[in-house]
Amino acid sequence: MTELQFNSWQTIQDEVLRRIHVRDWPPGAVIPNEADLAKEFGCARATVNRALRALAEAGILERRRKAGTRVALHPVSRATVDIPIIRQEITGRGQAYDYRCMSRSVTRPPSRVIDRLGIQGGVDCLHVTALHLASGAPFVFEDRWINLATAPDAAEQSFDALSANEWLLANIPYTHGDIRFAAEAASEHDATVLETSHGEPVFVMERVTWDHDRAITFARLCYAPGYGIVTRFGSAP
Amino acid sequence: MTELQFNSWQTIQDEVLRRIHVRDWPPGAVIPNEADLAKEFGCARATVNRALRALAEAGILERRRKAGTRVALHPVSRATVDIPIIRQEITGRGQAYDYRCMSRSVTRPPSRVIDRLGIQGGVDCLHVTALHLASGAPFVFEDRWINLATAPDAAEQSFDALSANEWLLANIPYTHGDIRFAAEAASEHDATVLETSHGEPVFVMERVTWDHDRAITFARLCYAPGYGIVTRFGSAP
DNA sequence: CTGAAAATTATGTCTATACATAATAATCTG
DNA sequence: CAGATTATTATGTATAGACATAATTTTCAG
Numbered sequence: 001m002t003e004l005q006f007n008s009w010q011t012i013q014d015e016v017l018r019r020i021h022v023r024d025w026p027p028g029a030v031i032p033n034e035a036d037l038a039k040e041f042g043c044a045r046a047t048v049n050r051a052l053r054a055l056a057e058a059g060i061l062e063r064r065r066k067a068g069t070r071v072a073l074h075p076v077s078r079a080t081v082d083i084p085i086i087r088q089e090i091t092g093r094g095q096a097y098d099y100r101c102m103s104r105s106v107t108r109p110p111s112r113v114i115d116r117l118g119i120q121g122g123v124d125c126l127h128v129t130a131l132h133l134a135s136g137a138p139f140v141f142e143d144r145w146i147n148l149a150t151a152p153d154a155a156e157q158s159f160d161a162l163s164a165n166e167w168l169l170a171n172i173p174y175t176h177g178d179i180r181f182a183a184e185a186a187s188e189h190d191a192t193v194l195e196t197s198h199g200e201p202v203f204v205m206e207r208v209t210w211d212h213d214r215a216i217t218f219a220r221l222c223y224a225p226g227y228g229i230v231t232r233f234g235s236a237p
Numbered sequence: 238m239t240e241l242q243f244n245s246w247q248t249i250q251d252e253v254l255r256r257i258h259v260r261d262w263p264p265g266a267v268i269p270n271e272a273d274l275a276k277e278f279g280c281a282r283a284t285v286n287r288a289l290r291a292l293a294e295a296g297i298l299e300r301r302r303k304a305g306t307r308v309a310l311h312p313v314s315r316a317t318v319d320i321p322i323i324r325q326e327i328t329g330r331g332q333a334y335d336y337r338c339m340s341r342s343v344t345r346p347p348s349r350v351i352d353r354l355g356i357q358g359g360v361d362c363l364h365v366t367a368l369h370l371a372s373g374a375p376f377v378f379e380d381r382w383i384n385l386a387t388a389p390d391a392a393e394q395s396f397d398a399l400s401a402n403e404w405l406l407a408n409i410p411y412t413h414g415d416i417r418f419a420a421e422a423a424s425e426h427d428a429t430v431l432e433t434s435h436g437e438p439v440f441v442m443e444r445v446t447w448d449h450d451r452a453i454t455f456a457r458l459c460y461a462p463g464y465g466i467v468t469r470f471g472s473a474p
Numbered sequence: 475c476t477g478a479a480a481a482t483t484a485t486g487t488c489t490a491t492a493c494a495t496a497a498t499a500a501t502c503t504g
Numbered sequence: 505c506a507g508a509t510t511a512t513t514a515t516g517t518a519t520a521g522a523c524a525t526a527a528t529t530t531t532c533a534g
Contacts, residue, residue, distance in 0.1 A: 008487075021410045033514055044489045049515080059319070065515045066497040075406065076319045079416050082296070083314040083470070169312065173258045176471025179316050182464070183420030183440040201438035203420040210471075227419070233320070234413025234447075245517075270484055281519045286486080302485045303527040 006041040012051040015041070017235065020060065020071050028073045031061075058235075079233040083179070083205075086142075086165055086221075090134040098133040101159050102193070106148070109218075113145050116208050117215040123147070126154050128164045131193055137224070138194045144219040151216055165219070168209070172216055177209040181229070186222070194224045203227045243278040249288040252278070254472065257297065257308050265310045268298075295472075316470040320416070320442075323379075323402055323458075327371040335370040338396050339430070343385070346455075350382050353445050354452040360384070363391050365401045368430055374461070375431045381456040388453055402456070405446070409453055414446040418466070423459070431461045440464045 006012045019025045031037075034052065038045040052069055055061045059078040063069045090097040109117070109125045117125075126146040132139045144164050146154045151172045159167065168174075184204045191198045203223040209216045243249045256262045268274075271289065275282040289306055292298040296315040300306045327334040346354070346362045354362075363383040369376045381401050383391045388409045396404065421441045428435045440460040446453045 017412075021412075023410075027407065035514080046490085046517095047488060049517090050487085053516090063515065064497070065495065066499095066513055068514060074322055074325055076321050077414060077416075079318045079320060081316045081318055081468075083316060085311055085313075088311055170264065173260075174471065175254075175258075176469060177314060178467070178469050179314075180468075181418055181440070181466040183438040183460075183462075185438045199436070201420040201422045203418070223420075225420075229418040230415070231318075231417075232413060232415050234411065272484080283487095283520085284518060287517085290486090300485065301527075302525065303483055303529095305484060 007043060007047075009047050009050040009054070012037075012041055012043070012048060013054060016051060016055060017060070025071050027071050027075070030068045030070045033068055077233040079231045081229060081231050085169065086132045086140060086163065090132065090139060093134070095134040096136070098136065099161070099163050100131045100133065101163075102129045102131060104128050104159060106155070109145050113218050116206075116218045117145065117147055119147060119149070119215060123149060128159050130159065130163055132163070139224055140227070141190055141193045141222040142219060143222070144217060146217045147215050150211060150214045164217070168217060172211070174209045174211050174216055177207055180204075180206040182206070184222075186225075190222050194222065196225050200225055203229075244280060244284075246284050246287040246291070249274075249278055249280070249285060250291060253288060253292060254297070262308050264308050264312070267305050267307045270305055314470040316468045318466060318468050322406065323369045323377060323400065327369065327376060330371070332371040333373070335373065336398070336400050337368045337370065338365065338400075339368060340364070340366045341396060343392070346382050350455050353443075353455045354382065354384055356384060356386070356452060360386060365396050367396065367400060369400070376461055377464070378427055378430045378459040379456060380459070381454060383454045384452050387448060387451045401454070405454060409448070411446045411448050411453055414444055417443040419443070421459075427459050431459065433462050437462055440466075 006015055016025075016031075019031075025031050032040070034045045034048045037048045041048065052061060052063065056063045056069075059076045060072055061069055062072050084092070087097045087099075105127050106124050107127055108122070109127070113125070126148055128142075128144045128146065130142045130144075132142065142163070142165065146164065146168070148155055151168065153171060154164070154168070157164075157167055182204050183201055186194065186196055186198060186200045186202045188198050190196075190202060191200060194202070196202075202225060205221040205223070207217075207219045207221070209219075243252055253268075256268075262268050269277070271282045271285045274285045278285065289298060289300065293300045293306075296313045297309055298306055299309050321329070324334045324336075342364050343361050344364055345359070346364065350362070363385055365379075365381045365383065367379045367381075369379065379400070379402065383401065383405070385392055388405065390408060391401070391405070394401075394404055419441050420438055423431065423433055423435060423437045423439045425435050427433075427439060428437060431439070433439075439462060442458040442460070444454075444456045444458070
């Protein structure tokens, strides 16, 4: 018999990947069930389960109860993007971090922001704009609206020295967030702050952070020209 | 005793998140070990392990053998970006998909591409450019170089009807890939193809796909103005 | 006091077994 | 034969116990 000895879930994962790879199990094919694989590999079903579950989370396999496990037909590449604190991102590159608060006021946000935060029209928000610098050069311009209904303590913060980014992270618990990456033309103001020219392409990240169903903050991060996000998908390095 | 009844790993995960949330376990704090938590929650250690491991994968907890488990100090938001096949992305929006191959030749790639593919200078590659359309409008312009040393079968493909994107995915196995997102100014050529104007900000995705240590292809995807990637991080919807 | 060796500890993983759950297939009923 | 009911099946998860592994702490030798 083929009583092979694949003892660890990693080994099993590698073997499954190999079989997909060499088209033993082509895209769309149903693979043997956990019990049979466990017998074949000479291990417990839980070990097979661990391996297959991880591959399903990575988007390589699709699993459904009773229906079984099949190789994903359209292998969506699932890339994980780490979004660090800006300070960390800059110091992590070995550059000096500097922060400059540019404005701070309590006003009624524009409808664009009201929509994103999903709040009522009459609510006032704290509006903070700031510049993050890397080795003295403008790195990213932050335009942030904080929902005072959710984060009232923010009203007492000056955000002179500590960025709203970091203060919120340390003080206001959140459950999840929405992110949008896009390319935009630098506005007159963006351009001035980032020391570039009007209309220049800039990488923009927009984030809305939530605590359950209550919006905490909306931030538009406008990166200096040349910025890009680098990430990877798949297994091996 | 506090013999609470948290039976499922999901319930335990929620409870752990709650404690982090209300600052019972503030950022940086070491939380009790698995055995103690299992006792407290009235479940097996494996169940606690499952819950904590998932949170560690999400970047919320940091775990080290012997040292224990602590709440991440800088909670890096880890967003998962799904990168579907272009056809799928368009039809998924309910739009009609159309594909137009624009050029196809075998030449020596420019140094910029040679660097990304990590190949020797003398190697010829297959260069394919194509346009993907959504409901008749230009959606993304694809500029792709295929390493014929790794994917020799690609030489026999015309890519008239089937995009290189899809052909490669279906025929050439890969292990992993590098991705870069950036904002760039549309080149003269980009602008013509995408029916926009020269210098206009465009969202660019560059991908290098690998089979172990051999590069398969480098693609530069230049999206029509207005495109953005939307994703989310965290748990609750 | 310093550096190497050994004990300790928390996480990491595997096993065997059991039951839960969702989805499909088969069967019964009007 | 349609529609509801029941059986079957593969995955999903829980458990108790065991051993593996990495990292720290303690002990020991010089």
